[in-house]
Amino acid sequence: MLDERRIPPAVAAFYETNGRWPSVVTDSDYERSLGQWLNRQRVALASKTMDDFRRAALDQAIPGWEADPDSIWLDRAREASDFLLTHRLIPSVQSSRYNERMIALWLTGQQSLLRAGRLRGDRRRWLEEHCPGWSRTPPRTLTKKTAGPVGIRNA
Structure with a gap:
C-alpha cells in the first residue's frame, strides 16, 4: 500500500515522465495503484464528496488531475x-x-x-x-x- 502523502507527487511524476495519467488497466501493480487512487479522487470530486481543502491540495500537487x-x-x-x-x-x-x-x-x-x-x-x-x-x-x-x-x- 502506498503512503497517502507520497501518492500525489508520485502521480505528478508519473504524468511528467509518461505524458499520460496512470492507468488502472495495466499489468504494473505500481501504475495500477496510482491509477486507482487517481480515479477515487476524480469520483470524489464528481460526487461532490471532496472537501475544498483536499481539492486545493491536489490542484497544487498534481496540476490538471481533474478529468472530464x-x-x-x-x-x-x-x-x-x-x-x-x-x-x-x-x-x-x-x-x-x-x-x-x-x-x-x-x-x-x-x-x-x-x-x-x-x-x-x-x-x-x-x-x-x-x-x-x-x-x-x-x-x-x-x-x-x-x-x-x-x-x-x-x-
Whole structure:
C-alpha cells in the first residue's frame, strides 16, 4: 500500500515522465495503484464528496488531475486500441490478466451503448477507426477465452 502523502507527487511524476495519467488497466501493480487512487479522487470530486481543502491540495500537487468524462472515455478507448492492435485479438473478461478483463468489460459496455443507440457518433467513429473489429464482435465472444483474432485493416 502506498503512503497517502507520497501518492500525489508520485502521480505528478508519473504524468511528467509518461505524458499520460496512470492507468488502472495495466499489468504494473505500481501504475495500477496510482491509477486507482487517481480515479477515487476524480469520483470524489464528481460526487461532490471532496472537501475544498483536499481539492486545493491536489490542484497544487498534481496540476490538471481533474478529468472530464470525454478525457476519461478517450483514455479507455486508447487502452482498448492499444490492446487490440498489439495482441490482434478481442480481449476476454475471463482472462487471468487484469488489464485484458477491464478492457473487455469496457468494450462490452460500448457495444451495449451502440445497440441501444446511445453511443455518441464521434465516439463510434473513433472506435471504428482505432479499434478494428470492436463492434463486429458479438458481445458473447468477449467473454470467451478463445476469442478470435481481430481483422486488422490496412490503411
